[in-house]
Amino acid sequence: MTAGVFSALPGAADSAVGGGGRKKFSAFDRVKIGNTGLETTRLCFGTGFKSFNRISEQTRLGRPVFVKLLRAGYERGIRCFDAADLYGSHTHLAEALKPFPRDSYLLISKIWWRKGGVPDEDKTDVPSQIERFLKELATDRIDIVQMHCVDKGNWFADLADMMAALDACKLAGKIRAHGVSIHGLPALQACPEVPWLDVAHVRINPFGDKMNGSVEDNVKAIRELRGRGKGVIGMKILGEGTFSDNGGKVDESLAFTLKGGLADVLNIGFLNADQIDDIALRIANV
Numbered sequence: 001m002t003a004g005v006f007s008a009l010p011g012a013a014d015s016a017v018g019g020g021g022r023k024k025f026s027a028f029d030r031v032k033i034g035n036t037g038l039e040t041t042r043l044c045f046g047t048g049f050k051s052f053n054r055i056s057e058q059t060r061l062g063r064p065v066f067v068k069l070l071r072a073g074y075e076r077g078i079r080c081f082d083a084a085d086l087y088g089s090h091t092h093l094a095e096a097l098k099p100f101p102r103d104s105y106l107l108i109s110k111i112w113w114r115k116g117g118v119p120d121e122d123k124t125d126v127p128s129q130i131e132r133f134l135k136e137l138a139t140d141r142i143d144i145v146q147m148h149c150v151d152k153g154n155w156f157a158d159l160a161d162m163m164a165a166l167d168a169c170k171l172a173g174k175i176r177a178h179g180v181s182i183h184g185l186p187a188l189q190a191c192p193e194v195p196w197l198d199v200a201h202v203r204i205n206p207f208g209d210k211m212n213g214s215v216e217d218n219v220k221a222i223r224e225l226r227g228r229g230k231g232v233i234g235m236k237i238l239g240e241g242t243f244s245d246n247g248g249k250v251d252e253s254l255a256f257t258l259k260g261g262l263a264d265v266l267n268i269g270f271l272n273a274d275q276i277d278d279i280a281l282r283i284a285n286v
Helices: 063-076 090-097 126-137 160-171 185-193 215-227 247-259 273-284
Strands: 030-032 039-041 043-046 080-082 106-111 142-150 175-182 199-203 231-235 265-269
Touching (some): 039 043, 063 090, 090 126, 106 126, 142 160, 142 199, 175 185, 175 231, 185 199, 185 215, 199 215
Parallel strands (some): 043 265, 080 106, 106 142, 199 231
Antiparallel strands (some): 030 039
């Protein structure tokens, strides 16, 4: 199944080639995110592991521990941090990254537009939500803002007003790129035909864990998306933790995604600094 995935794709050859002709990867390589003009590290620190209602496994660590962990990620070389209103991690990130130059890292956040998840009174118009995000993150711009958890093939019609509002925020310099976080194969298959889309979060691992549809169908859609120059951020690389304690499967999933050129950035949630070091080593050994 994986052999056909490892053919050349846009962005698949941005790593140095080792002495034996083998491509070498580093968690801390600088990579381009599609045609957005944005660059960051290959490894992204995800802050929403098993999250809902602004609570995640990371926020459950307690604020001082989580802030220290985020800072450890930066100090090790991670320059991409993924947040969302749903995760409740904005202010943690603001505190953790305060000592570091804003131009040195990339911030991602997401708007929760579905029922539940965040208080209804916070589901205001898009510009107001972006202003709140900016304050919570203590920044003057967010590099990528996405609409969170789209799963239907007609998402671009259902969310057209939000898309237009995010366009206006981009023109105003409040955000630098926009897109969606995808949680359904029909939504993924529709994405290549949406010119508005700059960057998509996609679920990908060779086992189909925490995905829907076949792995082959997901890979086909991701190939098309990347072929259109869209930025792709891979998530569920470890199946949302379903096989994170199985080193062989972790290595296979990293190789599947990296050698297949299936994502610009790998978004992985960490609960301690040892996990960051472990994944960085495994990426270097792909």
